[in-house]
């Protein structure tokens with residue numbers, strides 16, 4: 001069923017306007033009586049029936065509200081070192097499709113891309129748009145947020161907020177299979193930039209409580225590693 005995100009929860013009736021209304025009437029060619037889903041982007045779906053088409057507006061009757069069934073039970077936050085070019089766009093899109101709860105970019109010693117505050121604010125707005133489009137396309141019930149740029153020490157300070165912190169590191173010996181994940185509801189995933197992490201950064205994460213995890217003997221590109229890590233983790237947690 002077609003899905004659309006809305007900003008405010010509807011009452012008995014709702015309406016779609018602008019691009020969404022054009023999409024319903026012109027691209028999907030939906031008719032009066034057909035059903036679609038409105039989603040508040042925070043985990044609730046509203047099943048609706050089309051009541052009328054008016055100039056630039058589709059009028060809907062809300063039939064029921066139900067929790068979105070596409071959201072993983074586990075909340076995985078991806079802490080991704082800022083990658084150069086459009087790699088970050090790809091990483092965010094794929095992470096949202098896979099079910100990430102939130103993406104937080106980190107600025108590490110070997111990041112090639114080092115935007116100033118203003119440039120990062122622009123990038124963050126674009127990342128948020130990519131997360132929105134990906135969430136809409138894949139039927140998510142939430143739009144994952146894209147966080148502020150953090151430094152490694154700031155990231156370590158937040159470890160206590162997670163049940164498990166997985167530091168994906170090519171020098172790690174243990175695979176995900178050896179890491180206890182039962183009962184973990186909030187999991188942090190850390191992935192490095194093109195040039196990897198400096199030894200001191202890696203030591204800092206481990207000292208602060210992160211579990212170093214290997215993705216196998218091959219070195220994955222920084223845009224491949226988060227996708228592989230999230231897919232393996234969500235599979236291990238029974239979400240795939």
Ligand code: SAM
Pocket residue numbers: 168169170171172190191192193194195196197213214215216217218219220221222225226
């Ligand atoms: N330091 C490396 C180098 O320059 O050869 C490569 C860094 S890799 C391109 C980028 C990030 O992907 C790493 O920092 C790590 O987080 C993750 N990664 C890549 N391959 C991995 C593997 N086999 N196991 C765990 N993590 C991996």
